[in-house]
Amino acid sequence: MGDVNLEHITKRYGDVTAVDDVSIDIEDGEFVTLVGPSGCGKSTTLETIAGLTTPTEGEVHIAGRDVTDLPPKDRQISMVFQNIALFPHMDVYDNISYGLRLRDFEEDEVDRRVDDAAEIVQMEGMLDRMPDELSGGQRQRVAIGRAIVREPEVFLMDEPLANLDAALRVHMRTELQRLHRELDTTIVYVTHDQEEAMTMSNRLAIMNEGRVQQFAEPLECYGQPANEFVAGFIGSPSMNMYDATITGDGLETSFFEIPFDPERFGLSAGREVTFGIRPEDVALSDSNQELGDPTEPIVAETDVVEPIGDEVFVYLLLAERSDHGRTLSEGDDELLLSTPPDRALTEWEEERSVRIRFDRRNVHLFDAESGESILHDLGEPEQAEADDPGPEPEPRDGAVGRERDATTEQR
Amino acid sequence: MATDTHDAPGGARAETTTETTTDQRDGEDEDAGPYTRWVQRSIREPGRVYRAMFVVVTIFFLVTTLFPLYWLGVLALTEQGKMTDVGLVPNGFNPAVFVEVFETVPFHWYMFNSIVIGLVTTAIVLVFASLAGYVFGRMEFPGRTPLMLVVLAISYFPPVAFLLPLFRLFTGNVALTFPGTDVAITSPMLFNTPGALVLPYSALFMPLSIFILTTFYAQIPDGLERASRVEGTTRLGALYRVIVPLSAPGLATAGVLTFISVYNEFFFGFLMTDGQPDHWAPIVWGIFRFQGQYADLYNYMAAASLIGIVPVAVLVVVAQERIVSGLTAGALKE
Numbered sequence: 194m195g196d197v198n199l200e201h202i203t204k205r206y207g208d209v210t211a212v213d214d215v216s217i218d219i220e221d222g223e224f225v226t227l228v229g230p231s232g233c234g235k236s237t238t239l240e241t242i243a244g245l246t247t248p249t250e251g252e253v254h255i256a257g258r259d260v261t262d263l264p265p266k267d268r269q270i271s272m273v274f275q276n277i278a279l280f281p282h283m284d285v286y287d288n289i290s291y292g293l294r295l296r297d298f299e300e301d302e303v304d305r306r307v308d309d310a311a312e313i314v315q316m317e318g319m320l321d322r323m324p325d326e327l328s329g330g331q332r333q334r335v336a337i338g339r340a341i342v343r344e345p346e347v348f349l350m351d352e353p354l355a356n357l358d359a360a361l362r363v364h365m366r367t368e369l370q371r372l373h374r375e376l377d378t379t380i381v382y383v384t385h386d387q388e389e390a391m392t393m394s395n396r397l398a399i400m401n402e403g404r405v406q407q408f409a410e411p412l413e414c415y416g417q418p419a420n421e422f423v424a425g426f427i428g429s430p431s432m433n434m435y436d437a438t439i440t441g442d443g444l445e446t447s448f449f450e451i452p453f454d455p456e457r458f459g460l461s462a463g464r465e466v467t468f469g470i471r472p473e474d475v476a477l478s479d480s481n482q483e484l485g486d487p488t489e490p491i492v493a494e495t496d497v498v499e500p501i502g503d504e505v506f507v508y509l510l511l512a513e514r515s516d517h518g519r520t521l522s523e524g525d526d527e528l529l530l531s532t533p534p535d536r537a538l539t540e541w542e543e544e545r546s547v548r549i550r551f552d553r554r555n556v557h558l559f560d561a562e563s564g565e566s567i568l569h570d571l572g573e574p575e576q577a578e579a580d581d582p583g584p585e586p587e588p589r590d591g592a593v594g595r596e597r598d599a600t601t602e603q604r
Numbered sequence: 605m606a607t608d609t610h611d612a613p614g615g616a617r618a619e620t621t622t623e624t625t626t627d628q629r630d631g632e633d634e635d636a637g638p639y640t641r642w643v644q645r646s647i648r649e650p651g652r653v654y655r656a657m658f659v660v661v662t663i664f665f666l667v668t669t670l671f672p673l674y675w676l677g678v679l680a681l682t683e684q685g686k687m688t689d690v691g692l693v694p695n696g697f698n699p700a701v702f703v704e705v706f707e708t709v710p711f712h713w714y715m716f717n718s719i720v721i722g723l724v725t726t727a728i729v730l731v732f733a734s735l736a737g738y739v740f741g742r743m744e745f746p747g748r749t750p751l752m753l754v755v756l757a758i759s760y761f762p763p764v765a766f767l768l769p770l771f772r773l774f775t776g777n778v779a780l781t782f783p784g785t786d787v788a789i790t791s792p793m794l795f796n797t798p799g800a801l802v803l804p805y806s807a808l809f810m811p812l813s814i815f816i817l818t819t820f821y822a823q824i825p826d827g828l829e830r831a832s833r834v835e836g837t838t839r840l841g842a843l844y845r846v847i848v849p850l851s852a853p854g855l856a857t858a859g860v861l862t863f864i865s866v867y868n869e870f871f872f873g874f875l876m877t878d879g880q881p882d883h884w885a886p887i888v889w890g891i892f893r894f895q896g897q898y899a900d901l902y903n904y905m906a907a908a909s910l911i912g913i914v915p916v917a918v919l920v921v922v923a924q925e926r927i928v929s930g931l932t933a934g935a936l937k938e
Contacts, residue, residue: 278827
């Protein structure tokens with residue numbers, strides 16, 4: 194049983210709070226990713242689980258045991274490090290068997306386990322190589338072999354793919370997922386790459402400034418981000434966001450208005466909110482892209498068109514141009530739209546006036562002050578029934594899937 | 605353009621040299637003497653000057669270091685009776701002195717004492733300096749730099765400052781009485797035992813080793829130690845299994861330097877024993893044994909000195925590469 198429970202973990206270094214009251218329950222066999230920008234406390238949290246760092250406050254439980262005060266070696270964990278950390282003075286066999294030999298396993302048992310592990314990570318026949326004779330990917334595989342050979346309750350991985358080149362990273366990502374399926378062991382994975390996090394994990398813990406912002410399945414983080422930070426961090430390209438104010442009959446920003454009944458969502462007029470819409474939930478009004486519940490068309494001007502292949506990114510400017518006098522520095526009137534490829538589109542010139550629509554079903558509103566999410570769907574209930582079954586719109590997932598494929602290709 | 609600086613031999617040059625110098629490089633005074641031409645060439649090509657200076661300095665260094673050894677050889681080979689007016693060549697040839705040294709005095713015993721004391725001190729220093737180096741090199745704690753400076757400052761103290769208190773301590777002259785009782789603890793009699801040498805040597809030569817090992821241990825990536833700890837060692841286990849093996853050049857450097865320092869040490873070696881070989885007197889006593897009441901056997905002393913150099917010379921030749929790479933490795937990496 195490799196479940197991991199963090200209870201109110203806080204880690205302070207002097208005046209700096211690296212991890213602030215983090216509580217996560219990770220179930221046995223789950224692949225959980227701690228993701229966030231650098232300095233968000235994700236690595237410190239992982240080190241707390243490993244025992245390399247002692248939390249200032251809080252408790253760590255692994256497999257139901259309180260391990261807060263146990264050294265790393267007694268925690269039934271193994272770890273893969275960002276800098277791989279193979280022992281340079283030992284060959285592959287010695288590296289993989291290091292932990293077993295320290296635990297006085299029988300020689301036959303060590304040999305058997307090392308062979309098994311080497312087979313899983315496809316390093317058979319290279320056991321007598323030294324680490325400096327291996328390529329980056331091979332070293333990473335040896336490090337993973339060293340981690341799995343002890344059959345621990347939990348694997349901890351601290352950005353294990355960060356030092357690999359792009360092609361190898363995508364390949365190792367698949368291998369890690371295969372490994373997780375084969376071993377069925379709990380994996381706690383740390384990365385700053387939201388795409389890596391989205392594609393690999395059962396659940397994500399998105400962290401910022403030492404706190405867990407949202408702990409949920411990837412699609413939930415994508416579709417119902419808990420706050421403005423999660424909304425901006427998850428998804429590539431990022432969500433479009435604008436400052437908005439609730440009015441008596443909808444909301445207005447500096448660039449557009451969207452009519453709806455605020456009272457239906459318990460919003461009072463005059464409240465400051467942040468309006469968010471993902472690029473794929475914006476459509477050109479003359480395209481045949483279907484939106485769940487389109488808004489009235491909004492006028493915008495094209496700025497840059499980027500054909501990606503299976504998708505086209507159109508950067509639009511919402512502000513009305515005062516005789517072409519726009520300065521480059523203001524970016525808050527930009528809107529990014531992604532749409533299926535269209536030959537006509539790629540031949541567009543800049544500064545063409547277009548009309549766009551938002552999908553009300555996928556409008557996100559966040560409190561302007563706290564950043565907490567208010568709602569993820571502005572759709573009219575009666576219209577929703579006409580278009581989709583159920584109040585939680587299913588097409589959302591389809592849209593997410595498309596987006597994820599697209600971002601993978603884009604790298 | 606051409607300067608008319610002639611020095612004495614060059615000034616007499618006839619115009620017949622014109623033909624031979626036409627193919628020489630531009631800017632060279634055809635009429636100049638060899639010295640002037642050398643200077644002119646050096647100005648165009650400063651590397652020549654550096655090479656020349658290198659040769660001069662190297663020769664100076666070799667003469668000052670090697671000539672005393674040669675002189676010892678001359679003295680050793682000169683027979684006792686012909687010891688007056690010794691020139692650059694020995695007065696006679698008497699290699700038998702290198703054997704007689706061991707027959708007259710148990711010189712091998714003194715050498716054994718020195719080597720054992722050196723090895724024991726080196727072992728103690730490496731163990732404790734490793735622990736200290738680990739702490740200084742790999743851990744963050746308040747006061748780390750001041751503490752390191754204090755440790756280094758101790759190594760700058762003159763050994764004589766420690767001598768009197770240590771001598772009293774090691775001869776059992778320091779007593780500690782517990783107040784209100786008759787129980788007193790007298791300091792142990794370490795005089796004439798290896799303890800009287802090993803203890804002060806370890807303390808005196810420890811700071812240098814701590815410093816060397818600190819720089820080495822600090823360079824071992826943190827990930828390796830963490831990996832080792834996750835895999836199943838304590839911090840000490842990681843030090844012993846990962847950090848120390850990877851710092852072998854540093855350890856060799858610290859060890860060799862410590863051994864040589866102890867082996868060469870005069871002050872405590874001379875004062876902490878009464879000079880008997882079975883009282884762990886080191887080589888210095890063995891050499892002084894040839895200094896008698898009525899005669900100084902200079903040829904024996906010279907021979908003994910040369911023999912005494914051999915172990916260290918062998919050690920340096922064997923470990924030279926390690927030491928050089930060890931001393932510079934710390935400087936090259938950051």
